Amino acid sequence: MTTDYYQILGVERNSSDEDIKRSYRKLAMRHHPDRTGGDDTEFKKVQEAYATLSDPAKRQQYDNPQPQGFPGFHQGRGDPLTDFMAHAFGGNNPFGDIFGRPMQPQQQRNRTLNIQTAITLEEAFHGKDLIATLRLPSGRDQVVEVRIPAGINDGVTLRLQELGDDTHVNLPRGDLHLTIHVHPHPVFQRQGDDLVTNINLSCIDAMLGTAIHVTTLDHRNLEIKINPGTQHGQVLAAAGCGMPKASDNRFKGRLLLNVNITVPDNISERQKELLRQFIN
Helix, strand or coil, X not given: CCCCHHHHHCCCCCCCHHHHHHHHHHXXXXXXXXXXXXXXXXXXXXXXXXXXXXXXXXXXXXXCCCCCCCCCCCCCCCCHHHHHXXXXXXXXXXXXXXXXCCCCCCCCCCCCEEEEEEECHHHHXXXXXXXXXXXXXXXXXXXXXXXXXXXXXCCCEEEECCXXXXXXXXXXXXXXXXXXXXXXXXXXEEECCXXXXXXXXXXXXXXXXXXXXXXXXXXXXXXXXXXXXXXXXXXXXXXXXXXXXXXXXXXXXXXXXXXXXXXXXXXXXXXXXXXXXHHC
16 A cells, blocks of 8 residues: 555645645654654654655656656656667668658667665764665666765765666666755754754843753754843854765854744733833
8 A cells, every 4th residue: 555645744635845844844843753752753754755745756756656667767768659660670660760760770878877865964964874775777686885975965966986777788887876865854954054943032031141052953962152132033153063064074064043032921010010110
């Protein structure tokens, strides 16, 4: 039975991309291992559903499944009639193509194969060793081991030389292109090498100043000093607490904290009087 990704995310089949993203963020935060004591079963289901429904091509394939020769590979096909005629006459169609043009012999070569995988933002932070078994067009199973580098960006394609098609044994092998997709995170948003999140401050703490603790993506506990007079919408920065730079992991981006000031709604009459005296 096919897994119902729409049911997992709690959305309708005609939901917009924004509705799907909104539901994913809510469920990912609810089922995140940090909140469930390490059980990531539901979290992985939510990630798998979002990885399919957030990608237009994958969503179309999921909504309208078509038979595929090799899972993970997209194989282009030529004109069906031309293919048939070429096959019927041993590759030499005396009638040319469907437009009457002479058939040109195709140069044999092993193809470049395109595959993709999805990782979490945490895995993009630390890097990941990926091991996968692929069925090649030749019918042979191949084990691929690749190191996804720390700091990799969403949409980056890694070129794995001579790990692709091997159908023609006397010719050089094709390459394997691995495209990396990084799942959105329920707490942190990525902007280049910076990570962005929100913090809530009471108006009193914003006026008087305080110190707060923030947990980073790699689970470090940071103490952030809030200066007196901090304003709503102000952005605080912690250098070196963002994503590793893909070009040099010794350096990291910033952690950016968007300040959201809240107003308490449960202060007593005595506290209100003290505030009035302070203002006056």
